[in-house]
Amino acid sequence: MSSYLLRGVRPLGGDPTDLLLRDGVIAAIGPDLGSDADDETTVVDGAGLVVLPGLVDLHTHLREPGREDAETVESGTRAAAAGGFTAVHAMANTDPVADTAGVVEQVWRLGREAGWVDVRPVGAVTVGLAGERLAELGAMADSAAQVRVFSDDGHCVDDAVLMRRALEYVKAFDGVVAQHAQEPRLTVGAQMHEGDVSGVLGLTGWPAVAEEAIIARDVLLAEHVGSRLHVCHVSTAGSVEIVRWAKSRGVDVTAEVTPHHLVLTDELVRTYDPRFKVNPPLRSSSDVEALRAALADGTIDAVATDHAPHPSEDKDCEWLAAAMGMTGLETALSVVIETMVETGLLDWAGVADRMSVRPSAIGRVSGHGRAIEVGEPANLTLVDPQARWTVDPARQQTASRNTPFAGREMHGRVVATFLRGRATVLEGQPIEHRELV
Numbered sequence: 001m002s003s004y005l006l007r008g009v010r011p012l013g014g015d016p017t018d019l020l021l022r023d024g025v026i027a028a029i030g031p032d033l034g035s036d037a038d039d040e041t042t043v044v045d046g047a048g049l050v051v052l053p054g055l056v057d058l059h060t061h062l063r064e065p066g067r068e069d070a071e072t073v074e075s076g077t078r079a080a081a082a083g084g085f086t087a088v089h090a091m092a093n094t095d096p097v098a099d100t101a102g103v104v105e106q107v108w109r110l111g112r113e114a115g116w117v118d119v120r121p122v123g124a125v126t127v128g129l130a131g132e133r134l135a136e137l138g139a140m141a142d143s144a145a146q147v148r149v150f151s152d153d154g155h156c157v158d159d160a161v162l163m164r165r166a167l168e169y170v171k172a173f174d175g176v177v178a179q180h181a182q183e184p185r186l187t188v189g190a191q192m193h194e195g196d197v198s199g200v201l202g203l204t205g206w207p208a209v210a211e212e213a214i215i216a217r218d219v220l221l222a223e224h225v226g227s228r229l230h231v232c233h234v235s236t237a238g239s240v241e242i243v244r245w246a247k248s249r250g251v252d253v254t255a256e257v258t259p260h261h262l263v264l265t266d267e268l269v270r271t272y273d274p275r276f277k278v279n280p281p282l283r284s285s286s287d288v289e290a291l292r293a294a295l296a297d298g299t300i301d302a303v304a305t306d307h308a309p310h311p312s313e314d315k316d317c318e319w320l321a322a323a324m325g326m327t328g329l330e331t332a333l334s335v336v337i338e339t340m341v342e343t344g345l346l347d348w349a350g351v352a353d354r355m356s357v358r359p360s361a362i363g364r365v366s367g368h369g370r371a372i373e374v375g376e377p378a379n380l381t382l383v384d385p386q387a388r389w390t391v392d393p394a395r396q397q398t399a400s401r402n403t404p405f406a407g408r409e410m411h412g413r414v415v416a417t418f419l420r421g422r423a424t425v426l427e428g429q430p431i432e433h434r435e436l437v
């Protein structure tokens with residue numbers, strides 16, 4: 001197995017040092033490890049580069065099985081590695097839905113074969129995402145995929161009794177229910193955030209209260225049954241207040257925010273460009289401010305991409321007909337650097353916490369989100385914080401082109417990613433390989 005010597009890198013933005021990666025772990029850390037390198041060692045000049053624990057995404061749509069025209073496990077996980085990720089959670093809204101041990105094992109196995117990142121399948125809460133009866137949660141937890149996160153994402157578990165049962169059930173195997181908080185009756189036909197812009201454009205609004213009402217109910221349910229709740233893609237200032245209140249009461253709730261909700265607003269919908277159509281919708285600038293502040297103070301635990309690839313026929317059309325969703329794996333870290341690091345809201349340790357440590361803890365992912373110390377698994381990301389690059393959808397690794405950042409200059413770039421000591425990305429480019437299964 002090859003080894004790597006990372007010269008002069010800055011762990012969590014600290015003082016420059018060398019890191020030796022060998023046999024899948026961080027073998028040594030010190031000021032000058034050059035004499036420890038042998039012929040098999042690849043030397044990486046890391047001057048000016050920050051090293052982070054490999055990023056972990058709680059919310060990725062890999063689309064396989066069923067929509068391989070939008071993404072496959074192979075293409076989506078290659079995009080993840082390019083974005084600095086070493087583990088992703090694959091959402092359950094595939095076709096067939098990931099609601100049985102068989103489907104989650106299939107996704108898990110495809111992830112192993114691709115070998116870009118560790119794939120943790122998310123199991124559906126209800127059969128077929130239909131919201132009528134619980135899926136085989138225990139069988140998915142006991143499967144080879146060892147599912148710990150359960151979600152009907154794309155749909156809300158709006159039936160309070162089913163939600164209660166799911167929360168109770170997952171306690172047996174230390175699972176968590178990740179809720180897509182959207183009151184369905186309040187969002188029938190919704191096309192964008194309900195506010196001044198939707199009024200001007202005459203598009204049906206998705207009111208903030210549709211998200212907030214479900215979160216309020218769910219934190220009370222989680223408190224009542226003493227279970228773990230995770231809130232997907234929090235998008236409003238009011239949702240932040242409810243999560244903050246629940247945490248202050250000791251409710252075991254965690255929350256995520258997407259990169260796009262940290263930087264884009266509903267003003268973009270004036271373009272009628274479907275690349276800006278997403279669920280939950282882009283909100284107001286005051287919501288964006290509240291989300292950044294909540295991520296900074298830890299009320300929001302994690303950044304999660306909600307990478308939602310769609311083929312061009314579902315996006316290159318008029319607003320009303322377009323699918324909801326944006327890609328995000330390859331731009332997530334840059335958005336966080338621009339909105340959180342360069343603004344002074346988070347330091348590099350904070351980025352590591354919100355993009356690796358806490359997502360690993362929420363998903364119960366072992367071997368990721370660890371300290372950068374000798375003996376730890378070498379799941380690492382090397383970042384050039386000074387780099388600038390422009391997003392070209394045709395040059396991304398994802399099979400879909402629905403990035404909202406096309407043509408935009410991004411801040412900071414992933415230079416290398418290491419999965420258990422093996423480079424999946426070097427000089428910003430994925431390294432082809434195949435994992436033995």
Ligand SMILES: NC(=O)N[C@@H](CC(=O)O)C(=O)O
Nearest residue numbers: 061153154278279308324325
């Ligand atoms: N986030 C999105 O806008 N889309 C998601 C599912 C969903 O949450 O609607 C998708 O699977 O495309």
